[in-house]
Amino acid sequence: MIQFRMPSLGADMDAGTLVEWYRKPGDQVSHGDIIALVETQKGAIEIEVFNDGTLDRIEVEPGHKVPVGTVLATIREPGEAASTALEPAAAAAPAPEVAPPTAPRPRPTAAPPPPAERVEGRAKVTPVARRRAAEAGIDLAAVAAGPDGVVGLAEVEAARRAAPETGAPAAAPRRIGIDLGEMRKAIAAAMSRSHRDIPHYWVSQTIDVTPLFDWLEAENARRPVASRLLYAAPLAKAMALALKETPQLNGHFVDDAFVPAGAVHLGVATALRGGGLVAPALHEVDTLSLDAVMAGLGDMIPRARSGRLRSSELTDATATLSNLGEGTSDAIMPLIYPPQVAIIGCGAAALRPWVADGVLAVRRVITVTVAGDHRVSDGRSASRFLTRLDALLQAPEAL
């Protein structure tokens, strides 16, 4: 039996609220399937499963906020027998009163009431009462306690009988979204840790991107609107290729040791309107075509904005790209997102006087800054990376 746990979706996450199960006990699951939705400081994250098997038992019902590491469900490996404990309908175990797993779950569209309404305060609510209320969409704040001040199963059942006809839970539907205040706390926690624990160095280089822009313009003129490329796509691809050749910048620092990553999963720092920041990973960027990189960015960035990322996108990044290309700022000195060991910041692509072939010319240039982790590498690695990146960007057609 495999235990499917609340994942840690970043250095700063300590708990998450289970919002919805996409699968029910008995369903087949396979590696990569999205099986649950979890609310975190980074918005609602779709949680993927990393095993093949059968969903055996759900341990945490929607509406519960649980610490990282809590078992959310068990997954039966192929060939394994179903468990019977607490799963009365799955076997002949004599426990008829418990809602069988086939009983209607809360409707997918009816989100549970916000956790704030339920976790705060010192109300004495028994565990099963809390669970049943969440299942039935009953707001516990509206349930009268018994004479002893406790809200038990009996009180919840009475409240449910009092309002039985509404099929949908009584709680107001909740917009899944991002709490920017919470996200700011998470950013603060991660960056404080980065600033405190990681001995940073920064190395910058200004790169002529005129050939890249010329090539893009010509390329996009040929392409229909839906398959046009943004500057970020070749930039990300070139960085991934350069990172692949600079393994000291690509990986994680875990338990006092550097673990280089085989693949390049590039975190793409994405600013959210109103002031949040999230850096979901685009997987194996070094192996993707430019069109695939573009499609990946086009799919992922809007999901980051609307708070619908997947767990692997939040945990897998091996290095991060922070691109200020849209604005007018010349350069950025970024902080590494732990446990990664490098982040690459790009300033705006601006027209500047530039010496090319011994002649002063007006060229479009960007200043790229690598922040590296001295526990793993030195400025020399960053310098080698930048040299390679420069060379790659001079021949965009080869990307």
Add this chain to the structure above:
Amino acid sequence: MSGTRRITYREAVREALREALTRDDRVFLMGEDVGAYGGAYACSLGLLDEFGDDRIRNTPLAESGFTGAGIGAALGGMRPIVEIMTINFSLLALDQIVNNAATIRHMSGGQFSVPLVIRMATGAGRQLAAQHSHSLEGWFAHVPGLRVVAPATVADARGMLWTALQDPDPVVIMEHATLYNEEGDVPEDEDLAVDLDRAAIRRAGDAATIVTYSANLKKALAATDELAGEGIECEIIDLRSLRPLDDQTIMTSIAKTHRAVIVDEGWRSGSLAAEISARIQEQAFYELDAPVERVCSVEVPIPYPQHLEQAAIPQPHAIAAAVRKTLRR
């Protein structure tokens, strides 16, 4: 399906011993006064005449010595049954039981096993005072390498011994001293062996789950009779096996009743009841509608005077009160 017959717990133990001695000539019984005297609780009365003094062996008052001899015989291929007069005296043999019997399989890398059965009388209620009346089952249930069982019914007393003898590892059988005179039904079948693995539901109900073992099953049943008059139907689980514990039966019941009362004659602190309570909260937390209640012995050496002795150990009214508490009544 054949019928049943009614015998006492003592007769059930004696029949089980006789069956074992008859069926397997590697089996022998060893303990203090088990011969002509018939054992402190008369379980082996008459067996000396039937099987002779090679197989019904009196020992000196030296628990460590004869338990160790039992371990040696088991290692040598025999199937010894060692009787220890009371659980209090078993403490003199703890070194042999815990440091040798329980460990040899592990410490020899699986090369040797100790197919030893140790029977001992436990518990209070017969005015035998603090020297003879304690409930230390939980201590044995703490030890990996031992299997610990507690027959609460006459049928289990009759059936568990043979199953225990088939186990390649040491099994401790806890016989509560107040049970020997109890009468109960056993099947008339030839083969009376029972499993040692699963707890048994002795009464079905949905208001609360009472988890207990050994002689306290009687008290739990008495409590549920009292509660049934109030319309409260409890489910009673007789653990039967104290190590390993049958978590599944317990959790399945709690998923139905949402309430648990554990009745354990051991002292509350660090008791078997504490272990079961912890497991319930680990495995069935989201099923609970009330804190888990424990009815245990008062934390004093078991007193000699009858009124104090009875006041020190679990009683039906205390069990019923604990059930009502889980129901918030």
Add this chain to the structure above:
Amino acid sequence: MTDADLMDTVMTTFFSVAPDLEGEPVEPEETFRKQFEIDSMDFLNFIIGLSKTTGLEIPEKDYPSLQTPNGAVAYLRARWDKAV
């Protein structure tokens, strides 16, 4: 098609690519980028959406005309008139 219809098309398309902005007030003369803090990815998705709803092929060199809601309406109007 009136300008009001075109504005409706433009803004419906815009909000479909940035649903988190739905309901925000619209300044017709202000650039999308400034008033909604959008980036080139959002803008490209907006152009793709506009291209899909109107059936027009919009070349990259025309992007500057589409920076504001009013600009986008005028651009669509001009393309529309030319087509008719």
